Amino acid sequence: MTRIARRYAPHEHRPLDGYLVAMGAFGAMTGVLAAAAKLSGRPIPERPAMSDVALLSIATHKLSRLVAKDAVTSPLRAPFTRYAEPAGAAELNEEVRDEGSSVRHGIGELITCPFCLAVWVATGLTGGLVLSPRLTRLAATALTATAVSDFLQMAYSIAKEKAERIGRE
Template sequence: MRAVDRVRDALAQVRKRYQNGEDRPLLGYATVLGAYGGVVGLLAAAGRVTGTRLPERFSLGDTVLVGIATHKASRLLAKDAVTSPLRAPFTRYEEPAGDGELNESVHGHGVRHAAGELMTCPFCLAVWVATGLTAGMVFAPRFTRAASTVLTAVAVSDVLQLGYDSAKQMAG
């Protein structure tokens, strides 16, 4: 038995043991993780080439701003009806989820399924969004603060809209 066949068999055994009877796209997940690592590597290389250095620290205000912006952007990308064309190649529409959001199911196999899971999970997507916004704070802080301010304002507006609707329902 060739070494390649032994490795393939060992990986098949790991996959079978891990999946516990489910069809989990481990290779797809590994590909998505590899893509994330590649993006981070490209950002680090761009910093080296341009001489851009990480700040000594990020301010509390910038961290809160990016945190709220990450929440809103992740939710917008993963759940909003308007961004459904971005998810459509990987998902199937199920039903409205209220307040402009949709429930979708992931379809496909392998990388397509893994990408669909990433694109429909605001928690999963948040890592990518936070990485992008943090890179933006390093490479283009003024623009990134402006974009993060817009996303944060929308998140605050969402809370106010939902609070207003709740107050109306309680009053009458």
């Protein structure tokens, strides 16, 4: 695959082997969830309720950012990344490690990108909704409440700064 990667992107390192491993792992995770749903005999909804879609959407946003950017989860990313700088609001910017294998690099890209992780998180939460709906809704509710709280904290901070600026003028 390295030869293909060099032809694909001759002027830039692209970890195609790592991407293949990630795609394989995602396919395996999806297959395990599908097999578990089949074996459990639980019915798969024809259409999820819109309330579940909204709940899982916000929970997916929060869990993806938590894994990809939160300072507390940096030990999970450390084997694949290097700390770069704070990113504000308890988040970090990290750089993917270039040394080592393309698999390590590919995983680093995946776990530092909340947009990339969202597919994995949404798939896991959706599978959880079929396999263990009560527990999944409970966990998703906590993540959703945290996401809403984050936005309220940021709105409060912005409003406070604006009020302080107006008070100084």
